Amino acid sequence: MFRSFRRLKIRTRITAGSVLVALVLTTIAGVLIYDQVRRIVLRGEASVLHAIEAPYATEIGEGGADGIDPPGPGQLAAVVDPNGEVLVDTLPPALSARLDELVAEGHDLHTVGAGGDDYLVRTTAVEGAAGTWHVVAARHAAVQAAVLEQIGLLLAAAVVLIVAGFGAGSWVIATAALAPVERLRRGAARLADRPGDQLLPVGGADDEIAALARDLNTLIERLRGSLERERQMVSNASHELRTPLAILQAQLDLALAGDPPRERLIADLEAARRTLARLSSLATSLLELSRLDAQAEPGSARWGELADTVVEVVERSRRAYAAGATSIDHEIDPRADRDRRVPLSRAQLDRICENLIANAVTAAGGREVHVDVAWTIAGDDAELSVRDDAGGMNPALVPVAFERFTRGPGAPEGGSGLGLPIVSGIASVAGGRVELRNRPDEGLTVVVVVPAEPAGGEPENGDRPRRPFAIEGRDGSMGR
Incomplete structure (x- = not known):
């Protein structure tokens, strides 16, 4: 059943749910109202019976019981003296036959069946001069039943009308509320059929x-x-x-x-x-x-392990470029805590260093070039700096240096235009950034900054926003 309900449209489900809630609430309210009305009707009937027995109770209490008159037309009553003699009896014969039983049942209002009919009966004991009298008042229960039946029918009709109105209102409201969703669906269908810029x-x-x-x-x-x-x-x-x-x-x-x-x-x-x-x-x-x-999660290694990686890459690059006029030096921060963790793996830092050194050598175009690689700790950041004197980057390429396959006019041959994008991508995954400090006609410095684990704490990559890269212009200002 639940699966069948889930197959229905949202509007139908909303309406059905609303109708069910309304039905439960109105039914509970109808039952409570009916019970309250029934109590009111019973109290009214009790008042009528009290009005029937009140004159007899007054007359007996005043000692004038010898001249008791019968009740008014249509009133059902019986008066029994202390000796058990019935002085007044207008009860139906079937009820009169049970008079001794009614007297014995006491004062409470109750329903008695007699002769195929139901009667509301109340017996009152009255103390007189000669002893205890009993006044029995009765009323046909058909009146009460008719009133309650009419009220029940009215409540049932009200429940049906309220639930129907609530369902219709829910359908209209759900239709209006879901109209924007329908527009979204049609819009998505149009985009699927005719892709464009809409x-x-x-x-x-x-x-x-x-x-x-x-x-x-x-x-x-x-x-x-x-x-x-x-x-x-x-x-x-x-x-x-x-x-x-x-x-x-x-x-x-x-x-x-x-x-x-x-x-x-x-x-x-x-x-x-x-x-x-x-x-x-x-x-x-x-x-x-x-x-x-x-890749969604960065790598991780100790700062000291990454320092060893920098040394290894520099030594490997020296051997690779030994045939040219290239000198490559490295500087490792001796004051840094080697156990602090950095969100870079050794392979990732190896790739970054190798790309940046290769870029510097390629930019020299066979000319003599000197490359300085530094791995340091600056506050909460670990920094890799690669500085060269290969003449700097073509100013036209600086704004798009991190875009893939960027090789504009004047770019040296042999490069693929993917070195800096790879470096920027690795730094971005690690929650860091890359800074370009271009010195036209002199050289270029590339600084990779990634967050380091605070001393004695866990990494705080989310404490402050980081940019994937930044570019330093001639005036020293940083820009995206």
């Missing part, structure tokens, strides 16, 4: 449904932006992959054409190997970006 309609009322529509529109805009970025990334990736693939194809064709000299064949194969290495690096970077997009 959004869901937002009603004029500032209510929960309007808030839902605004939140859904925000979600739609974010999804559209994400889809557009994904399309742009696929387009850029296709372009970046197509060029080295075409070069590799040409190099292999030249190597296989005719019977080239051994020296030229070796040169072509070396060029093909370099192109293949570039393709492999590009594929690795794309895979890492996709993993960063799906």
Whole structure:
């Protein structure tokens, strides 16, 4: 039954629930009202019986019982003297036959069945000069039953009308309340059939449904932006992959054409190997970006372990770039607490250092370059600083430096435009930021800032908002 109820439309469920609640409440109210009316009717009947017996009780109490007169027309009464003699009896014969029983039952008002009819009977004991008299007053119960029956019918009709009206009102109110939802549904159906730049309609009322529509529109805009970025990334990736693939194809064709000299064949194969290495690096970077997009939780390592990672990357980079005029130095903060935890894994910091050092060497374009790598603690933050003197970044690229595949005019060859986006993505997952401090014609400093565990406490990543990156202009001001 519950499953069948869940299959109904919301409007039907609201109406059915409202009708059920109204039915229960009105039924309870009807029962209470009926019981109260029944009590009132009984009190009224008791008053009538008291009015019948009152003259006899007064006359007996005053000692004038010898001249007791019969009651008025239609009144049912009986008077029994102390000796048990019945002086007055206008009761129905079936009830008179039970007079001794009625006298013995006492004073309470009760219903007695006699001759196929029900009677309300009240017996009163009155003390007279000769002893105790008994006055019995009766009234046909049909009057009370008729009144209660009419009241019951009126209450039942009122319950039905109230419940029906409540159901109709609930249907109308639910229809009006769900009208914005229906507009949202139609709007969503139109967006599904004809994707564009339209959004869901937002009603004029500032209510929960309007808030839902605004939140859904925000979600739609974010999804559209994400889809557009994904399309742009696929387009850029296709372009970046197509060029080295075409070069590799040409190099292999030249190597296989005719019977080239051994020296030229070796040169072509070396060029093909370099192109293949570039393709492999590009594929690795794309895979890492996709993993960063799906990653929700940061890594974790002790600051001292990450310091060892920085040293290892610097030593590895020295060997990798030993053939060029490149010098790479590192500086590790000796005062830092090596046991403080940082939301970066060793592999993540390794990737950051490797990318930033490679960017600096690539920016030098074969010229002599000096790279300084520093790993320090500054207050509640751990900072990695990579400074070079490779001439700085093209000012045209600074505002879009963290966008994927950014390689504008004047950018050095050999890069994929994914190094800084990867660094920014890792820092963002860790709750940190990346700062660019560009010195045109001099060099570039990249600072990666991530929150560190407070001394003797747990990480406080949520204590203050962090930006994924920042850029320092020529005047030293920080901007997004």
